[in-house]
Amino acid sequence: MSTVLGTVVVIAAVLLLAGAALAVVRIERGPSMLDRTIGLDVLTTTIVGAGALEAAWSRRAEMLPILVVLSLVGFVGSVVVARFAAVEPEGEALVRTPRALREDGDDDVDDAPAVEPRADREGADE
């Protein structure tokens, strides 16, 4: 019986790991902060699932308060990003990926247009 349950745990762990890896790929690609937020939601839920899997495998309850905290931290993170970091100024990405740096060229990092957050943020606040 324990070997059967061990097999189940291994399969579930592989599925969770694959889902987390795909979510990380989405976080890297973006293209906007909101897409990264969604990827982070998947990643947080997957980490909660991994903790639950560990608790089910070892039959110990020490992991359960961590799951409670994680399910709240993910909420705070996505709400904060959606509220304060959703509006990205044109031409100035908040996170410069290596691909974006290559597309822009190497020399225009310094003379990028100045960020004007005040003019852009009005739509996000209410």
Add this chain to the structure above:
Amino acid sequence: MSAGEIVLDVLAGICLLLGAFLAFSAGVGVLRFGHLLARMHAVTKPQVLGLILLMTGVALRLRSGPAVAVLALVVAFQLLTSPVAAHMVGRAGFRTGKVRPEDLDVDDLSDAPPTPPTPQPPTPPTPTPPPPR
């Protein structure tokens, strides 16, 4: 190990596998789907159903009262917070122009008031000219 415990373990394994598969499907969906609202749709599955399945699996394995209470707390927090987070993300996406207007059936977020159905004024009956003699 009695037969009842084996049955509980089998049920726990099924729940854990289904929950992990939902998390995997969310990873596939969030990578493959095309725009913001479709990705949000894919994210919702492990957040609610997958988490409930995983917590059910853990509860079937642990079989103690306090552990089940903590697991129910996890599910309750997730059910309370995920609609709020999805609403914030969707609204921010709408305001930053990531939602195509033609995808929407009902638009409650834009400032333009919904156009009321304008009642057609009754057309007065046009008097028929008398036929020429």
